[in-house]
Ligand code: FES
């Protein structure tokens with residue numbers, strides 16, 4: 033392969049950066065059109081209630097109110113959801129969580145809309161609230177869903193993993209020598225709120241042909257379009273979803289946007305006017321879905337010498353009022369529950385349950401953040417019982433190339449886990465600090481500690497769905513190049529990745545490339561933008577498409593230079609034949625047109641299908657994995673009880689790094705969300721009632737709370753990724769919370785089995 | 795009320811403005827300057843940061859009456875001497891400080907306010923100055939890198 037000009041070039045900048053630093057980028061809330069109505073939504077104050085009366089007629093008498101809609105305005109009451117169709121665009125008969133939308137109205141102004149909301153007549157009959165996951169499983173407890181997807185009451189879904197028989201191994205190690213080598217504990221991980229800085233929003237503009245155009249800050253425009261069309265009773269081509277710049281998503285802008293989109297679309301169709309809905313921050317906090325809370329029981333067995341032998345895990349997952357992505361996220365949690373270690377046998381059993389604690393769905397890490405936290409806390413405790421250094425213990429048991437994962441399948445790829453562990457060990461001066469902090473006097477005011485955690489993360493969707501993306505590429509009249517892909521850039525930099533991959537493959541300057549934002553009318557469906565798949569799956573689709581056009585250009589260049597295409601070499605953008613002077617890219621494009629070649633193409637790339645037997649709990653869940661490790665150093669202030677993270681070292685094996693600035697930004701950002709999960713970010717429900725509605729009660733990390741992070745990418749290329757790239761945006765957060773909690777233990781002597789860390793006041 | 799103030803270098807006269815109108819509403823809805831964002835409307839996120847005179851100010855917590863006769867600078871008023879990007883704007887791009895970009899206008903305003911007040915801030919001082927501006931994407935590090943580098947460049951230019 034030629035030397036790469038764009039892939040991995042540290043000078044590459046975000047292609048959407050200039051419009052963002054100047055304030056010119058128009059997010060959905062910045063788009064205002066003449067005649068536009070303002071939408072507002074009546075939301076349930078109750079975690080669980082029957083709606084016994086609902087009358088919107090008084091609201092229509094309020095001056096300025098143009099329309100009010102309920103479930104009755106949608107096909108099949110606006111029922112939607114995937115993989116379980118259990119949610120509603122507007123509540124039908126019951127509300128199952130605080131913040132559930134009931135009525136949407138459109139009015140001439142904010143004030144009129146507010147007055148309109150207050151005029152709605154609604155009466156509830158409170159139902160018993162289920163906030164506790166175990167209680168949800170009690171057959172005596174009231175049912176939450178309309179129909180149980182499992183046929184078993186409030187059980188939303190189950191998963192299992194079966195790899196050999198752990199029981200005999202766990203029993204045997206106990207008996208053989210009496211050493212405490214079987215360790216078991218239950219960990220409880222809280223809900224977490226995405227807290228993207230831009231709240232959810234959608235603008236619908238009715239079209240003359242009876243269709244509707246929607247600008248929405250969603251992650252997956254094609255899914256949004258299909259969903260809106262089905263609840264509105266329109267065909268897919270009557271609904272056009274355009275994606276403006278999105279102010280952060282992290283997994284959080286799917287289902288809630290499907291609701292909001294369908295609401296404004298219906299209001300626009302009824303009033304014949306544009307309608308915009310922007311959620312307020314309190315509304316966003318209460319109404320949006322969360323990271324699932326989980327209770328994770330782990331039982332681990334190791335030889336006295338410190339070799340892990342077997343693991344058992346039981347996961348209880350809080351889906352909340354609706355399934356959303358929980359069936360998939362709980363599957364990913366199941367596939368990672370025993371961590372990136374070598375075992376002889378592993379069993380995992382997972383149950384996801386309905387409760388009235390809001391509802392939960394996709395969030396960065398997608399179940400592995402919780403599962404990865406639990407196992408890394410447990411492994412630390414086990415290493416301590418074995419009187420082993422926690423980092424050595426991990427090195428001893430970490431997966432290497434050719435090993436079998438917890439599911440029993442063989443890792444036929446290079447595995448960078450050991451390299452990551454060694455890097456964070458050496459850079460953090462682990463051995464010295466660990467010894468120094470172990471020798472601290474017990475009564476010092478600000479004890480310090482250092483802790484480690486590592487992780488693995490299956491690439492792409494795995495058994496979660498068909499993993500494909502589609503792209504189009506066209507050389508325009510002015511020799512610029514237009515790219516589309518249905519996968520969205522909501523801040524993670526995928527458009528920059530797409531542009532540099534096209535530049536690299538075509539051998540042209542990046543300035544020529546324009547990446548269009550997804551528009552369901554021009555971009556082809558690429559499935560959901562989740563699971564950090566934009567760079568890998570989308571990137572491969574771009575590469576495949578660009579290769580097609582590059583081939584056409586080679587034919588034209590060969591024709592122009594009078595040689596075979598295999599004799600061509602590139603000089604910058606130019607083409608050089610065996611004897612001739614270089615010819616410019618433009619001349620080659622012109623020649624291609626003269627010959628009559630069509631300089632546009634579309635390409636599709638699909639991940640090799642994986643095989644997972646959901647009934648037996650066996651198979652190969654992912655086509656590959658990424659790995660990483662982090663070390664955190666903390667200081668606990670005994671007077672204030674606060675924990676300050678002093679430093680974090682992070683190494684992630686992400687294959688070839690395509691866009692280095694962006695990759696580091698993803699790492700720092702992911703680590704910061706993990707730090708929040710460790711220190712302050714539990715989103716609490718008291719008897720189903722959310723306990724935070726703003727940034728004062730729900731604290732995300734501020735600049736002074738985030739330490740300097742020293743991060744690196746260890747590049748073990750993956751043959752399936754574009755130019756050897758692997759995914760990184762999600763997994764980088766997994767190790768942070770457990771590394772901090774493990775460091776907190778060394779500093780304070782206080783083991784935690786739940787997050788966030790307690791405030792230990794002396 | 796009648797309102798006169800200087801906005802991004804221009805004198806603005808407006809009639810019939812309710813006194814209790816918020817500055818963020820005036821900017822975004824009356825003047826179509828949407829670079830100033832709303833992230834919380836409760837003073838907690840800094841997305842609506844503007845400069846009033848040289849002071850970092852939350853437009854969602856400021857009544858228009860309070861800016862009468864004052865000078866307001868929004869992100870739309872930040873540009874380089876050549877009319878292109880300012881050094882801070884360019885620095886944010888060079889150091890990878892922009893992801894979703896929603897916090898970016900407010901961050902740039904906070905950075906500008908800091909450097910006007912303290913031309914050679916340490917990294918800790920930069921972090922302190924950004925404490926009222928939330929960013930959910932970047933983890934702040936590249937933002938701090940950018941501001942630190944721009945401060946250094948400005949000082950080097952001055953020394954010449
Ligand atoms: S919108 Fe003003 S501080 Fe958040």
Ligand code: FES
Nearest residue numbers: 894897929930931
């Ligand atoms: S870049 Fe997204 S909030 Fe800062």
